[in-house]
Amino acid sequence: MGQTAPASKTLVEARGIGLRRAGRWLVSGVDLAVKAGEIVTLIGPNGSGKSTTAKITIGIQKPDSGQVTRAKGLRIGYVPQKLTIDWTLPLTVTRLMTLTGRYSKPEVMQALEEVGIAHLAQAEVQHLSGGEFQRALLARAMIGKPDLLVLDEPVQGVDFAGEVALYNLIREIRDRTGCGILLISHDLHVVMAETDTVVCLNGHVCCRGTPESVVASPEYLQLFGSRAAETLAVYRHHHDHTHLPDGRVQRADGVILGDGHAHGDHAHCDHSHQVPLEGGADAEPLPDHTQRETQEDQTRESEAANAR
Amino acid sequence: MLDDFFVRALVAGVGLAVVTGPLGCFIVWRRMAYFGDTMAHSALLGVALAFLFDINLILGVFLVAALVSIALILLQRRGALSTDALLGILSHSTLALGLVMVAFMTWVRIDLMGFLFGDILAVSRPDILVIYAGGALILGLLIWMWRPLLAATVSSELAEAEGLRPEVSRVVLMLLMACVIAIAMKIVGILLITALLIIPAATARRFAGTPEQMAVTASFLGAAAVVGGLFGSLRFDTPSGPSIVVAALAFFLLSLLYGGRLKARLTASNGSST
Numbered sequence: 174m175g176q177t178a179p180a181s182k183t184l185v186e187a188r189g190i191g192l193r194r195a196g197r198w199l200v201s202g203v204d205l206a207v208k209a210g211e212i213v214t215l216i217g218p219n220g221s222g223k224s225t226t227a228k229i230t231i232g233i234q235k236p237d238s239g240q241v242t243r244a245k246g247l248r249i250g251y252v253p254q255k256l257t258i259d260w261t262l263p264l265t266v267t268r269l270m271t272l273t274g275r276y277s278k279p280e281v282m283q284a285l286e287e288v289g290i291a292h293l294a295q296a297e298v299q300h301l302s303g304g305e306f307q308r309a310l311l312a313r314a315m316i317g318k319p320d321l322l323v324l325d326e327p328v329q330g331v332d333f334a335g336e337v338a339l340y341n342l343i344r345e346i347r348d349r350t351g352c353g354i355l356l357i358s359h360d361l362h363v364v365m366a367e368t369d370t371v372v373c374l375n376g377h378v379c380c381r382g383t384p385e386s387v388v389a390s391p392e393y394l395q396l397f398g399s400r401a402a403e404t405l406a407v408y409r410h411h412h413d414h415t416h417l418p419d420g421r422v423q424r425a426d427g428v429i430l431g432d433g434h435a436h437g438d439h440a441h442c443d444h445s446h447q448v449p450l451e452g453g454a455d456a457e458p459l460p461d462h463t464q465r466e467t468q469e470d471q472t473r474e475s476e477a478a479n480a481r
Numbered sequence: 482m483l484d485d486f487f488v489r490a491l492v493a494g495v496g497l498a499v500v501t502g503p504l505g506c507f508i509v510w511r512r513m514a515y516f517g518d519t520m521a522h523s524a525l526l527g528v529a530l531a532f533l534f535d536i537n538l539i540l541g542v543f544l545v546a547a548l549v550s551i552a553l554i555l556l557q558r559r560g561a562l563s564t565d566a567l568l569g570i571l572s573h574s575t576l577a578l579g580l581v582m583v584a585f586m587t588w589v590r591i592d593l594m595g596f597l598f599g600d601i602l603a604v605s606r607p608d609i610l611v612i613y614a615g616g617a618l619i620l621g622l623l624i625w626m627w628r629p630l631l632a633a634t635v636s637s638e639l640a641e642a643e644g645l646r647p648e649v650s651r652v653v654l655m656l657l658m659a660c661v662i663a664i665a666m667k668i669v670g671i672l673l674i675t676a677l678l679i680i681p682a683a684t685a686r687r688f689a690g691t692p693e694q695m696a697v698t699a700s701f702l703g704a705a706a707v708v709g710g711l712f713g714s715l716r717f718d719t720p721s722g723p724s725i726v727v728a729a730l731a732f733f734l735l736s737l738l739y740g741g742r743l744k745a746r747l748t749a750s751n752g753s754s755t
Contacts, residue, residue: 253636
């Protein structure tokens with residue numbers, strides 16, 4: 174979070190935007206701004222207008238009220254929420270990269286390497302797993318060196334470990350390129366700690382602020398219920414290891430661990446999982462890391478069961 | 482060389498197939514097969530109106546097909562009926578309107594079968610000129626706009642977010658289709674134009690690794706279907722337009738049998754690690 178330069182440029186600013194469909198305001202009065210080097214996360218329940226807000230912000234949809242100002246010559250990289258590529262369209266990962274612009278082979282390979290899927294360059298996109306496809310889309314959005322990266326639910330169809338890895342990757346991209354990122358998530362469990370601003374939406378802006386302050390705000394609790402707040406975890410990653418695409422783990426010192434890395438002595442211990450404790454069965458912090466993770470998994474499971 | 486009617490038919494048919502290949506790919510990718518059919522059916526209304534107002538046939542067909550596609554876009558925006566219902570209404574009502582109008586115009590003799598099923602053996606030198614000039618225009622536009630057209634096909638939102646204009650792409654594709662229908666009518670006929678667009682493209686899918694490969698393969702397969710169909714119709718004395726479509730179908734069925742195996746071998750020999 175310290176990377177944001179004090180006088181960083183505002184890339185896009187929306188003031189009081191709203192969209193009306195069939196006599197109903199889908200979103201209204203939303204203010205939103207993304208600066209260079211800043212990560213802004215939109216969260217909210219399904220149908221709360223997150224995607225709509227993002228689309229208005231980047232100009233795909235015209236607002237019925239309010240206005241949007243974009244920096245001159247703003248280059249946008251976009252990962253849409255729904256992108257199904259029809260089987261009839263033969264598309265390799267390499268070809269996907271040059272969808273909206275012309276790039277050289279080294280540029281393509283570099284972009285793929287940066288997201289860790291260079292080994293999939295010749296694979297057909299229809300054969301990729303959820304996580305691989307999201308990485309490919311991320312690489313495609315990045316290759317044009319955008320000033321603003323808009324990611325609509327970039328971790329959909331990705332398992333939990335993959336989610337954490339993807340969020341890490343997104344933060345890395347921001348740190349390296351200094352672009353602004355507008356991130357959309359319905360996922361209440363993992364909101365990146367690196368997010369500078371969380372905007373909580375439900376047709377209008379319910380609350381906004383740092384991840385910690387939003388979780389604590391009464392509007393947030395009202396919107397998602399106290400259960401959600403109980404299970405919400407803000408992960409801080411001291412990034413001391415990387416999960417390589419082939420499943421191995423690389424430590425910060427460059428040592429690559431083989432398969433089956435033991436959880437006890439490896440870097441997961443350094444993540445400080447902030448699990449709100451009130452209302453939980455354990456009033457005291459658990460001393461053991463694995464135990465804590467188990468508890469968290471159970472909470473996630475019971476949440477999922479609840480949702481059904 | 483062009484003195485022989487059979488050679489003229491071959492030249493005209495191959496020229497058309499080269500264009501329908503890439504355009505047909507877009508129709509398959511965008512799931513617009515029924516849409517293409519609707520535009521093709523409206524061609525008969527174009528024929529009738531062209532006779533009524535005494536304008537060029539190809540121009541009449543192009544204008545009506547373009548109008549139908551615009552009507553469809555506008556009706557879709559209203560969103561009252563589903564797209565397939567709208568297509569059904571437009572497709573059959575324009576065809577019926579055309580047939581009724583032709584019946585009313587007792588003062589012109591219209592070879593209805595020729596328009597419905599094509600009359601490739603009656604292709605003249607000026608027809609060939611129109612096919613090649615029109616075809617070059619269509620291919621040129623397709624190549625020129627290939628990237629935005631493809632990006633809009635994959636995701637119009639993505640294309641728009643990154644500064645392309647998918648709405649323009651959509652309109653261009655529709656106009657190109659209207660253009661192809663207008664020049665293809667004489668070759669395979671109104672009822673079979675969509676087959677020449679879709680079947681070679683669908684066949685090509687099994688042999689292609691990129692969109693560009695698929696487009697080129699579809700052109701070759703379409704040309705092969707024209708040649709095979711014409712020789713078949715000569716040999717077995719069958720109607721030429723339908724024979725071309727049957728030949729295209731034969732290629733498609735063969736691709737179902739061998740396509741999977743061929744592609745597996747190709748990927749294996751490429752040594753790509755997927």
